[in-house]
Every structure is written in C-alpha cells, then in structure tokens.
Amino acid sequence: ITEPADPDRKGYSFAGWYADRNLTDKFSFTTAITGDIILYARWNKESSYEAPGSGSPASGVEVLVNDKAEQDGKASVNEEGGKTVITITVDEKKLTQRLEQENNDAVITINVTTKADEYVTQLSGQMVKEMENKGAALEIKADGAAYILPAQQVNIDALSEQTGNSAELKDIKVQIRISKSAQEKSRLLKESLKNERFTVVVPPVEFTVSGIYRNEIVEINSFSSYVERIIAIPRGYDPAKITTGVIIEPDGTLGHVPTKVVVIDGRYYAKINSLTNSTYSVIWHPREFKDAASHWAKADINDLGSRLIVDGTDRNTYQPDTAITRAEFAAILVRALGIKTSPERRTFTDVRVSDWYYESIETAAAYHLISGYGQGQFGPLDKITREQAMVIINNAMKITGLETDVQAEQLEELLTAYADSGKASKWARSSIAINLQAGIVTGKPGKMIAPQDEITRAEVAVIIRKLLQKSDLI
Template identity: 50%
Template sequence: MTNGTTYTFTVQARNEEGTGPSSIPSNAVTPYKPSKGGSGGGSTTTTPASTDTSVKVLVNGKVENAGTVTTTTKGNQTVTTVKLDQQKLEQKLASEGYKAVVTIPVSTKSDIVIGELNGQMVKNMESKQAVLEIKTGAAIYTLPAQQINIDAISEQIGRNVALHDIKIQVEIAKSTEETVKVVENSRKKGGFTIVAAPIDFTIKGIYDGKAVEISKFNAYVERLMAIPEGIDPSKVTTGIVVEADGTVRHVPTEVIVIDGKYYAKINSLTNSTYSVVWHPLEFKDAENHWAKAAINDMGSRMVVSGVDNDMYEPDRDITRAEFAAIMVRALGLKPGEGMNPFEDVKVSDWYSDYIETAVAYKIISGYGNGNFGPMDKITREQAMTMISRAMNITELKAELVNGEIEKLLEGFGDGVQSADYAKRAIAACVKSGIVSGRSDNMIAPKDNITRAKVAAIMQRLLKKSKLI
C-alpha cells in the first residue's frame, strides 16, 4: 500500500464448493508513515477542563458525529478545540462530491475557539474545492480550503514532514486586554464608535513546536461578526482591521441578516484583528452635489478623506497618487506591502506606502520610464486601466468576446481616441457598469477625473463586486 492513499477492503470466501459473495466495503483507511519526531512531544501550558467528547459537525447541512471537542484553560482564557475525524470526514466528502461546506458549530462561550485538522485533510478538501466554516456565537469564519494554502505551509515546515503530521488550526478568538486597549486608543484618534468588540482570526500550521501562520489570501475571504443585541444595524458603517501599532484600515463590509440576527459581513485578503465601527461623515461642500451619497459613504468607510474636517473639494481633479491611495483603501489592502520601483516616489512622500502596495497587487505600473508621475492629474483612461486591474482582485468578471471591445468603444463618439493600452480596460469598465459615458455620449478618455467621480466609481466597484 502507498502512504497517503485511501483504501477500502472487501472480504470474499472461497473453498472447493465455489466462491461466495463479496462483503460490503470496509471503512476507508489511509496509511501513513509517521515523520521523524512526530507532531507531538512538546509540553503544553493548557489545563484540561473537560475530557474529549464527540461533537456534531455539519457537511452540507447534514449532521455527522465527525469530531471531538475539548475545553481547556490557557491563562485566564477558556479554549475550545474541535478536532475533526479524518476517516469520517473523508467518507462524507466522498459522498457529497465537490464544493461541500464543512461547518463546525461551537455553542460554548469560550474565549478561543479552534477548528483542528491535519494537513492531509486540508489537502483532500482542497482537491474537492471544499469550504471550512467555523461558527461561534460571535463570528462565522468561512474559509475555502485552498486559501489555507497547505503547500506553502508544508514548504515552510519542511517537505520531509508528512502532511498527516502537520496540525492545522483555524482560530476565532476574543481579543486580549492588550489588544482591546490598542483598539480603544485607535477609536479615540479616529473619532469612531466601536459597535462590535474586536476579534482575532488566525490560521496556523504546527509541527514539532514550529508554527507557521497564514496571514494573507489570494482571494477575498468572508467572516461574519455578530452585531450585538440592542445595536441599531443602521449604525454600522464598516469593518476595520486594527494593526498591532494601532493603525486602522477599512475592509469592505456590508450588514446582512441570517435567521433574524444581524451580522457585519467582512471581506478581506488578510487575517488580523477585526472590529466593527460607526463612523458617519458628511462633507459640507458635498451637500448639494450629485455625488453626495457616494462621497459621504466612502468618507464614512475611510476610503476617501477630506481636505480638512468637513470639506471634500468634489470637483477638483484628482492626482495619480491620490487615486492609487484611494484604490488601496477601497480594496482594504495594507499600505507598505511591497517595493517602490519609481524614481519620482520618495520614502518620505505621504503616498509612498500606498504606491508600494498598488505595485505589489499589480494595480499600477507607471509610465514605463521609471517614473509614476504621482502629482500628475490622472486621466479617465488611466483610471479605468487601474480599475480593470482592481477587478481582477475583486474577481469581478467582464468577459469580452471577439469584437466586443471595438463595439463598446464605437458606442461613444470619441471611443476611437482611446489609447491602445487602455481599450480593453475601458471596455471592461463600461461592460461591468462601473464607468459610463458622459451625457453627450462621450467616454472622454483623455480628460481628467474629479474627486467626486472617483468616490462614485469606488462605491460602484465594491457594490458590483458584492463586497459592500
């Protein structure tokens, strides 16, 4: 037999009288060769509070006794760990087929809830495009198995370690007192109200005392944070990420209702500490503006900012640096996540961290001569090029068949004036409904774009991507 391969067995009786019928297949068995050192051996600082008991797990909504639950204490925190049974899970996934949802519901009020699998289970779930869902009273974490990226974890731990020996823990935890203090200080500086207490979301691969944390994903991952009873759901503006240094950033969020209970649905490309806030903003100079709703919405969500406390300058043309910064904020990306390849962007510039992230996520590429032109006014075709790249991140599809690009551009009186590099991007933005022509049936590719228009475009991008 081959290690890591799942087998079933049948029994058939044979004698001089003939051959009897085959038995029904046995339970699936997967042999493994333990890696050197094993996955245990380390000491633990936790204190058992209860013995292992079976726990009900849902697979596509069907109840299965496919795990055990243990509650322990770690310092002054209670920890509930649900460990999935590999054999039972694999049998169920085999019968359910592709894209099954495995839900671990935890009703106990623990400070930390952990769903535990091994690397081979994750790999098998990944091959079937399965989704893992951890559900507590405070949050629901929905995680496609492929986003755990077991291959990356294995690479860091060591390829010689069998996947079966790598422990994978998906954790939802009440933030520590120290983190709560950081969030409170951020609240005072940011002028927002905390609606839901901060929660930490973590994924770890563990082997022989070594832990590898997965903090980034290559697609938006959804987590729901429960809105506390008595809170008006209309007083929820957005979800935020709170970094260890107190830096706060918006993450795309919408309020939804499930079985009569309100949740903030947060879509993010990272793991971190999350909270939900109320942060209403109204800019005085947008009061009678056509883009008032979009400007105030994006301002409240911390995507756009004013020139001072209550002025936005909606009709001022926007610069390339401003546009890149707003795009990074709108997508909920962390500034400073990459390298700066441009000669005309200095580390001391306020926008340098945003430029680095925009480059890392392939939203911007510059002029091709080593410069970005941060203070240049951005043109509509340049903006649409960046937007189309952002659509790749949000997975907003605008499939363009043969001849459709030309047809869409021909619908505008000046479509032929579009630069060759921008034509596909313009067509994608038009087809997806993010950008429309002007009232005179012009797309105006060479014109500049205003701060008001940018706020409206960002709102449309997030809505059509179903992120807010």
Template identity: 45%
Template sequence: VDAEGRVVKYGSVMAVVAVTTPVTPTPEPVSPGSGGNPSTGSNTNSGTPSGNPASTVTNVIVLVNGKEENAGTATTTTSGNTKTTIITVDPLKLQAKLDAEGIGAVVTIPVMLDSNIFVGELNGQMIKNMENVAATLVLQTGKASYTLPASEINIGALARQFGTSVKLEDIKLKITIGESSAAMNQVIAVAASKGGFDLVAPSLDFTVTGTYGNSTVEINRFDAYVKRTVEIPGAIDPNRITTGIVVEPDGTVRHVPTQIIRENNKYYAEINSLTNSSYSVVWHPLTFADVEKHWAKAAVNDMGSRLVINGVNETTFNPNADITRAEFAAIIVRGLGLRLGEGATSFADVPVSAWYAGAVQAASEYGLINGFEDGNFRPDAKLTREQAMTIIAKAMKLTGLADRTGTVDTAGVFAAFTDAGLAGSWAKDSLALAAKAGLISGRSGNKLEAKANVTRAEVAVLMQRLLQKSDLID
C-alpha cells in the same frame, strides 16, 4: 450547551452535542505524524494551558453540506479568565463524507460552547484533500464565523516552508476565532478615539496557522477575499453601523469591505478581507458640506464614512478637482482593504518617506499599478479616465468582478460612445470591461472622454460601484 445531548441551533445550522464530561488530562507526547485523529486520544489535550488541572471534552457534529457526522472532539481548557476550545476533526470520518458529497462541499464546524477562543484543527493532508475537491471550511461559533476555501490556505506552499521532505499529515492546521487581548483592545480603543469612530461590536482576531514539530507559520495573506461574519449585539441599532475595520498592533486603522446582513432576526457584519488580523465594527458617519447638492453626494459621503476617501479638510471634499496618481493609489488600496506596503518601492520617484509610499507599494505588489518606461511612477501627475479604468479593471480581477462580468465585446460596448475611437489602444479592453460591468458611463453627449482627467467625485463613485458590484459592501 447542556449535558443532555440536546440540539442547539445557531443561525441556520443545527449542531448535536454529546454529554460533557470533566477529565483529568494526562499529557502525552504528540508526534507530528499523529494527524490529529481524535479517536487515538493523542491530541485531546493539545493546547491545554500549563498549570491548568482539568479540561472538558465534548463530541461535536461536523456538517458536510448540512449532513451530520460525529467527526469532531472539542476540548475546552481554562487559564485565568480565558477559556479555549480546540475542535479536532477526525480525518477518516471527514474524508468519507467528502467522498460522498463530491466537488464544492462545505464543511462546517459549529461550536456553541462558551469560550473566549475557538480553534478548528485539521491535519495538512485533510486540507489538501479538501483543496482537491474545491471544498470550503467554515468555523462557526456563537459570536462569529470564518469561511475559508481550502485552496486559500495553499497547503503546498506552507509545507515547503517547513522543509522539502515534510508529509502533509504531519502538519497541524489551526483556524482560530478569538476575542482580542486586553492589550489589543486598549490599542483599538485609542485608535477609535483618535479616529472619531465608535466601536459597535467586540473586536475579534481571526488567524490561520500551520505547525510542524516546534515550528509554526502564520498564514496572513490570501489570493481572494475571505469572509468573516461577526454578530452585532442586540442593543445596537443596525442603522448606526458603518463598516468593519482592521486595527494593526501599532494602532494603524484600515477599512475592510463590509456588509450588514440580517439572519434569523439578528444582524451581522459580513467582513471580507485578503488578510488576517484584529477586526472591529464601527459607526463613523461623515458628511462633506460642499457635496450637499452634488450628483456624487451619496458616494462621496459613503466612501468618506468608510475611511476610503479623505477630504481636503474635515468639511470639504472638493469633488470637481482632478486627482493625482498617488491619491488614486491610496484610495484604491484603502477601498480594497489592502495592508500598506513597507520599505522602498520599485519606483525611483517614490521616496520611502512620502505619505503615499505604503499605498504605492501595496498597489504595485497586488499588480494594480505600473510605472512608466523610465522607471518612475509620477505620483503628482494627474490621472486620466483611461488610466483610472486600467487600474479599476485590475482591481476587478482581484475582487472577482471581472470573472463575473464575463467576455466583453469591446467594439459592441464602444458603439455606445461617440468618441470611443480617441481612447488609447492599450486602455480599450479595460474601458470596455468597466463599462460592461456598470462602473462607468459616458459624460454628457455619450462621450467617453478617455483622455480627460478623472475627478475626485468620479473616483468616489467608481470605488463605491466596484465594491458594491463585487458584493463586498451594501
């Protein structure tokens, strides 16, 4: 960004910047009730690293449905080799724009400054006002963007964690995109080596926190998928990108649904996740020799490359074998990018030490699976097609595909299958929903075969179709 107030373009977004002026900060006590209004100057130096003698302040244009408003102030501070830019939004100016735009507005904070960490800062009342009009907040930098519906912050629940008498305007919300630390990058490098995949873009951390006084709470789980867009370096071949992943601090790796998109002659990884964490983009091609001539070859190899399904060994998938309930729970959790659960499950026959315990816990927590009347999960039992469709139907609600599919005429859908009457009454609605959405079709002779066991190949295809039709993967 130069000092002449020139227009800077990123993707399809235009941002106007004002003259950047070095200032010597004079720290002032910031009361929780300040609301982060940059016009008061009380928050201009919020977050300045201790010992840093100077910072720079830049006016930032905030966009509401693409319409410009000079409603942001960016303060950049440097500590060692790390630059941090905090963009504070004026709540009065933003509210005026929201009032003019109405329901469903998109508030974009575009910041093209050269920093390692970017923080968008609003007060809790502003977030609540955005939630009331179904607005979406976008923090957009030169490296990535973070698209967050205000409703997913759930500011009311966050406020209750600070106490019953807390005013929303006294809560400071920070939405952060930052380069992963050196220590975390080392963890990611080790995980890549062990997992046999190549990193194709710098790892980034996405976080959302709420602060009241001296207390800070991190928001790390959402009820719907939240989008992050990461720029792919120009030297990377877009055909050599497999998926986005999350790497936990302990080195655990999990797939997150990812699409590769092209915009303005640049490639981006569009990552959707229900959590916040450190995200990387990887190249991990995988093929199984025993599906070379199988009807499910493409889906099996795709899901294997995305770290969703595993083979029985490095080259063998065994596509026609039945699948167990535990195996299916693990696949659905990996496919949806859910964080593994911890601790004991509610099922008497799922020991904490079992390899599938974390997956069963996560699937249960998200309402994807239920146990039997006796309180057991029966992890080693084979899974039938109607049982699988019941779980898939619940996953469709989580991804939004169920709402998109709309009302289902179960009798009309079942008319296409010669044996639909054999399906359990408890599973018919789920089977019909999955069929209408295009996730399942009949076996030979237009048979649903609801009571038959589902195969490993069928599960790979089911998972791929679920993610594709939910617009979560290519």
C-alpha cells in the same frame, strides 16, 4: 533528537511534551541532548458538558457537510493565560469518506455551541489537502462569529515547504483560531476613538490561521482572494448605525475592510471580506462633507468618507470637482480594497520611501493594480486621466472577482456607442469597454467617455463605490 509521534489517550487530547513534572517548561526537540532525560506529556480532557440549546451534541461541537449533520466533533477545554480555550478536532477518516461522496465545492461546517474566549479548530495537513482537492471550504461558527475559509487558500503544499521538506502532510497541524481580542488590541482601539467620532458596535475579534510542524509555527497572513468572516451585531442594535468593518493594525490605527450588513435567520450580521488575517471590529462613523451637500455625488462621497476610504482636504471639505493625482487614486483604491503590504524594495524610482504615498503605491504594485509609465517611472503627482483610472479599476476587478470578458466585436460595439471613443488610447480600450459593460463607468452627458480628461475626486468616489457594490463587497 527526533520528535516521537503524538501518543493517544482515550478521553484526552495530547497537548505537548514538557521537561518538568508541573508542565510549565515546554520541551523543544531542537535542544542538544547530552544524557538521559524524562519528558512529561500534557493532556487536555475532552469536554463532556452539556452545551446550551436543545439538540446540541454533548461535546458542544457539531460537524456538518453541506448542512447535513455527520458527526460530533471532539472539544477539549483548557485555561491559557486566563482565557478559556476550546480546541476542536474531528474524525478525519470519516470526514474524508464523506467528502468522497460529495460533489466538488462542499462546505464543511463546524458549529461550536459552547462559550469560550478562544476557539481553535485543528486539522491535519492531509485533511486540508483532501478538502483542497475537492474544492471544499471550511466554515467555523462560534459565539456569534463565523469564518469561511476555502481549503485552497491555506495552500498546504507551500505551507509544507515552509515547515521543512521532510514534513509529511499528515504530520502538519493546521489551526484556525477565532478569539476575543487581547486587552492590548481593545486598548489600542479605544485610543483610536479619542480623536475620531467612532462608535464601536462589536468588540474586536481576531482570526488567525497557522501551520505547526514539531516546534515550528508558520502564520498564514494573506490570501489570493477574499476570505469571508461574519460577526453578529448585538441584538436590538440599529443596523442603520453600522458603517463598516475595520482592521485594527498593530499600532492601533484603523483601516477599512469591505463590509456589508446581512440578515441571517432574523439576526443582523456584518459580513467582512479580507485578503489577510487580523483583528477586526465593526464601527459607526457617519461623515458628511459640507461642500458636497448639494453635489450629484453626495451619497458616494459621504459613504466612502464614513468607511474611512476617502478623506477631505480638511474635516468638512472634500473638493469634489478637483482633479486627483495618480498617487491619491492609488491610495484611495488600496484603502477601498482593504489591502496592505510591507514593502521590501522600491518599485518606482520617482516614489521615495519618505513620500506619504510610498506604501500605498507599493501595495498597488504588489497586487498588480498599477505598472507605471515604464522605465521605473510612476508619475505620482501627475493628474490621473479617466482612461488611466479605468485600466487600474479593471485590474482591481480581478481581485474582487468581478472579472468580465469582452470579445473584440463586443468591445467595438460598446465603444462606438460613445461619440469620442476614438480618443481612447489603444492600450486602454479593452479596460474602458469592461468598465462600461460592468456598469462601473456610464460616461458623461452627450454620450461621451472623455478618456483623456482628468478624473475628479467626485468621479473617483462614484466608480470606487460602484466597484465594491457590484463585487458584492459592500
């Protein structure tokens, strides 16, 4: 049976077809039909309450294009599983016309001023495509949180293929959700805190994007570049006691995501950049290693330890002057970038599934950070040299957006300023020059690059921190 087009009803938004009068059994159009049936439409009344704050639209939703108010969005309120859910829609015809008048890279802001547990912004696939063609981004602001999503990151054409070749863009619904995390995620976060010295600064907030066509839902869980989320810090809280944003994994473990504290209109916010969708929180987790107390890299080591990027050989010991392995370097960089994959196959024959570093190395390979020695070998337990590390950092710069182009004449000029530049391998020279130009690596005393030297744990902390800082991620 073919699903009919959504019906219209003034003052209401359509919420699906149900098989029973009480609207508890949602009907699936894949169900085999053997006789006449009656379906019941579910409607959500569009809100007409007054939103808090002077000048707020009656619907509690304001739509702006490049900070200029264009229209009031429609907001329907529904109770789902004990949660108040606000679903926001816009007049897409008017919005498309407005976009046509703007230059590329416009920002469409949807500002929701009414409190709820979950906010769902819904656009058609065609609207998302129009935004993508103009290089536009969608910014959703609700209850102290914001999600800035470039339309191209939805990749609506690929989404259309996933939902079926017969799907027209106008029939696909794209939903962007910001929600207070479910109790289970909050419980898992509390469990993680029992064994660590964390302070939770803000409760978990979940961000999701999905495409819906008929009864099929496709989750968009990863992006090709960093997507920004902003979470308000409670008023009166000391911003100096914020370490980082974290992602809360399904098992409750925490992982670093690049985060910096910013001030917007006099209030502090955590700006979180991530390549995935998930549940995020903000923590205070001060960490100091005793054996780095008088070390030249003390600030870098302790900052990365506090951010859950590096760990010590025990709680208080970092061993800053010890050389690091290729596996350890890959693991630190993956944590620093806040990336993770679920490996489907082994990339390297000398990296076993049972190895502690297996997932980190597979993630690094999936993001094209590493390629190994060739012939399926990575050498995970080999000590990594400075030039090898700089090649991998150069690859990471492509992910963080810190790409820089070094012409041949500039390359030689940068390298010949160092006495031992002739020792650099041919395959590493360009990457070394790019690291030098970006200021991530500054060389050793005596104007030395030391490309063949093993890189130390302290040096790794310094270059990883510089990568994130110069990429404006922390």
